[in-house]
Amino acid sequence: MPFKKADFVTSAPSLDVCPDPYFPEICFAGRSNVGKSSLINALVDHKGLARTSNVPGKTQQMNYYQVNDKLFLVDLPGFGYAQVSKEERERWGRDIRDYLLERSTLRLVLHLVDIRHEPSDLDEEFFYWLGTNRLPFAVVLSKADKLSYNKQKQSEMRLKRILDEMNIEVPIVVSSTKDKKGIGEVKQLITEFAEF
Ligand SMILES: Nc1nc2c(ncn2[C@@H]2O[C@H](COP(=O)(O)OP(=O)(O)O)[C@@H](O)[C@H]2O)c(=O)[nH]1
Ligand SMILES: [Mg+2]
Structure with a gap:
């Protein structure tokens, strides 16, 4: 499916104010600044659609985008942002977990990890939580x-080992929005999991 005609729909702080579940839905998770908004823009080939930023923690709500009038892409608030209060962080966590567990139309969680960094404790906890709750997910190694190609492979293997230890087998995509690497693969996953 070509990803054309993408529009911003709404920002929702929690599940109860998400748009009516008209379409299958794919969400993008991962810490602030990992490249979630950039990936959404690359998928729909629309640079200014999702707001990208060098300032971490700017997107604190779930941002809904509609593609081809048949799919929702949801940019989740980045987790692990240190400069907000503990209460605020916990509220986000709760809201996001509620959303992930209860959104009936959610088909796939794309979790991004910066390929240069070892997955953080929060990343690993999230993998485990997704696995335990049987939520379909894939990991995108961003940037x-x-x-170098060799270092990319090393990061991929490291991630595989971590997931193996949790008995989790999910797709891993190595991607760069700058080089358009892995974008086709991500689209393919989305199309597969959305089950149009
Ligand atoms: N070199 C490089 N930079 C990227 C890539 N993807 C995102 N960035 C940069 O990383 C920063 C954060 O990206 P953004 O999409 O806003 O991250 P988000 O906070 O997860 O939504 C921005 O300065 C982007 O230009 C990539 O594939 N390669
Ligand atoms: Mg963003």
């Missing part, structure tokens, strides 16, 4: 252009 691949920042590493």
Whole structure:
């Protein structure tokens, strides 16, 4: 499916104010600044659609985008942002978990990890939580252009080992929005899991 005609729909702080579940839905998770908004923009080939930023923690709500009038892409608030209060962080966590567990139309969680960094404790906890709750997910190793091919492979293997230890087998995509690497693969996953 070509991803054309993408529009911003709404920002929702929690599940109860998400748009009516008209379409299958794919969400993007991961810490602030990992490249979630950039990936959404690359998928729909629309640079200014999702707001990207060098300032971490800017997107504190779930931002809904509608693609081809048949799919929702949801940019989740980045987790692990240190400069907000503990209560605020916990509320986000709760709201996001509620959303992930209860959104009936959610088909796939795309969790991004910067390929240069070892998955953080929060990343690993999230993998485990997703696995335990049987939520379909895939991991996108972002910003691949920042590493040599060999280093990319090493990061991929490291991630595989971590997931193996949790008995989790999910797709891993190495991607770069700068080089358009892995974008086709992500689209394919989305199309597969959305089950149009
Ligand atoms: N080199 C490189 N930079 C990227 C890539 N993807 C995102 N970025 C940059 O990383 C920063 C954060 O990206 P953003 O999409 O706003 O991250 P978000 O907070 O997860 O939504 C921005 O400065 C982007 O330009 C990539 O594939 N390669
Ligand atoms: Mg963002």
